[in-house]
Amino acid sequence: MRTERAATLRVQNLSKRYGSGETAVQAVKGVSLEVSPGEIVLIMGPSGSGKTTLLSMLGALLRPTEGRIELDGLVLSELSEGRLPDIRLRHFGFVFQDFNLLSALSALDNVAIVAELAGLGRKAARARARALLEELGLGARLHFLPEQLSGGEKQRVAIARALVNEPALLLADEPTANLDSHHGHETMRLLRRIAKEQGKSVLIVSHDARIQDIADRVLWLEDGEFKEMRSLATDPVCGMTVEREKAVSAQWEGKSYYFCCRGCREEFLAGPQRFGKATT
């Protein structure tokens, strides 16, 4: 793999408020963060904690109400709206939960089109896309449509697309959520390889506690603010990550199990042997 340029993301006192007056909602409150080159940062938190809003602001998809975002010395929060598409195209790589591949295009074209958008000629874009897909083990799937690929393959195509313009930072939103355990691990290993071998910064937003294994740092976002990292567990029924202190719990065969809600607890207690191997 190639050695890539280093990048650092610096976020200072970032806030996002939707609406105004009494109906205003403060989605993100004064968040500060720094991501070093080659570092993998995982942001976790309950639903509605502001993770998606934060990720959208970091990816120059949404303007913050206050605060400063700096990438590679470029202050994104001060750039005009018209410059943001170019910044997204060249400085960020996006990986989505639903893969978000263009259904009418082959794997090769899905990757190449992003390079073309950045100004590369069609032939060169396809050559670069081909090299990346082959590097990610998809050499035999170049001309397959997304519907003909497995979930893991789709996510690898999406990662190749994220990498094709050699961005400084990869932003991944629940990258393992739609994948089975095997493909989830495969994707995690791939993201780690990209960070460590190419020196790219990777920022992941996820509920999946397994990603902690590859993260250099885990941050807990709650009510729009970073809070002290909680002690986490996985709900054995629905798979959600829950805080042990706040979760509903149950004992079975001497072990404690934690649930996101009473419904999951009752389902578990109705047949615990079905969920017995879950993380406690």
Added chain:
Amino acid sequence: MYVALHNLLHDRLRFALNVLGVALAVMLVLFLLGLEQGLRLQVTAYLRQAPGSIAVTQAGVDSFGGGSSLLPPGLEEDLRQVPGVAKVVPVLTQTAIFDLHDKKIFAFLIGYDPALGGGPWRIGEGREPRERGEVVFDRVLARLHGVRVGDTVEVQGQKFPVVGLSEGTASWMTALVFVRKADLESYLLTPGLSSLALVTPAPGVAPEALRARLKGLPGVEVWLKSELIESDLRLYQAFFKPVRLMSLIAFLVGTLVVGLVIYSATVERQREYGVLKALGARNARLYGLVLAQALAVAALGSLSGILLGFAAARLVLALRPQILVALEPGVVGLTLLTGLFMALLAAWLPARLVAGLAPAEVFRR
């Protein structure tokens, strides 16, 4: 462009149906434009082919086909005396009803002097009238009613032997039938009278200058022939308007078809457009994508529609030869422009939809 094509071709059956929808609308536009052009050509055929560049009618008569004109006796001689006049061709016209196979058929009789001109400009079969009572019949009218050279046709009890069949003289209203002027004078009991005088200026004399000289003649209206043609076309506007209205409806249907195709394709791929926007595609690029899809559907639909239009015109010619659908290059060009305009109009709403997409929505599920 390849993204647009891939988007369109992803569901080939739907794409084919969409192209067919546009093709039918374009065919209808082309057919109706051709029909209007055919009507124009038919109602102006005689004046366009007749000799001379100046036409003289009775004062107050402002059309050739729609008005009843009788020139003052002796006018032809007066016209010939005016300096700059090279030739004067008098014609006498009258609408007549022929009895053909127990049917009453309207035709426009043109009485002319074969020695001077003003008769049929193309004879497909037979010859010009030489003897008393001979007529040259329009070939299409003759075919429709089984009239052949050598047959006799009857007008109000008088018999006219058919000696020739003319071409280019058919009409959806009244076809042209040519007879010697002297015979028509005799039939109408108007000896020595004419309806119209066609004047040819001498070499080097401008028609406008000659018209100015002729304007002083009493009891007549002097026209440049092109002006009288325009005046005739104005008279027939009432017939053109419904055809134009139908063309407009066909255009709107076509636009609606392309618009629905592109709008539904855009809505269906709304999320994908949002993804492209999030990845860094500018609005202009996405507009281009939407427009390319609209253009591809419109272009294929237009070309197919033009082919269908030509086929429809041939079919009409075979079934109703008196109706001329004139698919001239100008009409085809106008139809292609219509197709292009359809695409532009149809792409407008989907483009607005794309412009309104918020890239951050891509993270929402």
